[in-house]
Amino acid sequence: MAEVVLENVTKSFGGTVALDNVSLTIPDGSFVVLLGPTGAGKTTTLRMVSGLDVPDSGEVHIGGRLMKGLSPAERNVAMVFQQYSLYPHLTVRQNLEFPLKSPLLNTPRDLIDRTVREVAEVLQIGHKLDNKATALSGGEMQRVSIGRALVRNPQIFLMDEPLSSLDAKLRADLRIELKRIQAKLGATLLYVTHDQIEAMTMATHVGVLNEGKLVQFGSPREVYEQPVSVYAATRLGQPRINVLPADIFAGAPSGAKSIGLRPEHIVQGEGEEALVKRVEHLGDQTRLHLNLKRHDLVTVTDAHTPLKGGETIRIQPSRPLYFDAAGMRLA
Missing domain, CATH: 2.40.50.140 (Nucleic acid-binding proteins)
Structure with a gap:
């Protein structure tokens, strides 16, 4: 895992400024949650780190290395999206091992098998390895989707509202699981959501975004108890302040x-x-x-x-x- 640093990152799409001079440090081994409404710049920040988009200005460093000109594969990051992004005709085992079969990795067969078993055990889906993806529940499919990222052992995990399409009970269960997994692996994780409960229960650090600007960055308790503005104060707390x-x-x-x-x-x-x-x-x-x-x-x-x-x-x-x-x- 690695520390991730954004320095004065700006990104516009046409006349819309998606990120406005954002500087942010994601500590090694931390669980950072970006909070804000639609259009605040959360997903754009994720795409800057992943390499799916390129900053207009500013720099992104992962593990002390400048990412300019490097593709997502070269950055060694793993992404989990809101939709499950599984291969429906493959089994759970085949879905989990698929990233390890990349010619770029050239992973030995015995290491693939061991990694898949270990990740399946962590995610508590070991008994589902031979099931087709289409035979799984929504929560199980999202676990497999998370597992496809975990097998990679990347420098950072990037997650874009991975629980938002699940029902309330599954969201609560997977919040606990995801935090447990992150803590067990010591993983660096950048997580995007508009759900303040996810931020309060999982994050080591919360970044509050508004119209492309980083309004506040700190622990959930710090942002809750010492908000820098009315806007930051309203991002956390149920009922609202x-x-x-x-x-x-x-x-x-x-x-x-x-x-x-x-x-x-x-x-x-x-x-x-x-x-x-x-x-x-x-x-x-x-x-x-x-x-x-x-x-x-x-x-x-x-x-x-x-x-x-x-x-x-x-x-x-x-x-x-x-x-x-x-x-x-x-x-």
Whole structure:
């Protein structure tokens, strides 16, 4: 595995700037997740690293080596896409060994067999090796697709929303599996998603992108607790952070235009009076949908709260985040 460095990378498609002077270091052995909406530049970053696209300016280094002019094969990277990209007429074993049969690798037969067995064991699909790909479930097909990348032992794994087409339970199961595999192999992994839960549960580092710019880069906890802007604050957290006028509570610092409150950072019992509009019981917790001075907000409370819609409570902020008129965080 290897450290990957992007230095001042810019890429445009026609009049659209997909990446705008992005500098990013993906540490060796890290699990980096790029977050942002459609058009933020996530997949373009992946393509810059893979060599599928070439930067207009800037440089990409993998393992300390400049990648300029090198093809994807020469970069020794492995990609996993949203779609399974398997050969349906081949068995699981044949799909897994296919990358190792490349003339460029010239892999000995015994090493191919051993590698396929080891990867199948890691992915817990050893009992499916002789099944046709068309006989697998969606989750099993994506495991095989991931396995096709794992057999390569590349410098970096590049994954473009590989779980987004799966149902909720499979996504949850494969999130755990993927993190386990990455940790076991010590792999360097760059993962693109718009799903904040994937970022919070799997990443060692999160890169928040917006309109081609890298807004913030840090651990999931750092981005969650110390966002640099309103935009970064809204990328992580479920329910989303409440963003309200700064003067809705007393004590806002000079220059504050808005206050950001995570749902768990709203304290009940004292402060401003708010109307309970709706109560959502979710088993392990309850969400309260409130209205405060004509502004809607969401907080969390005890799972067995007796509160009902139409009642009033008093609330006050705890650990508030303040932002200026441009949406940037105030110290």
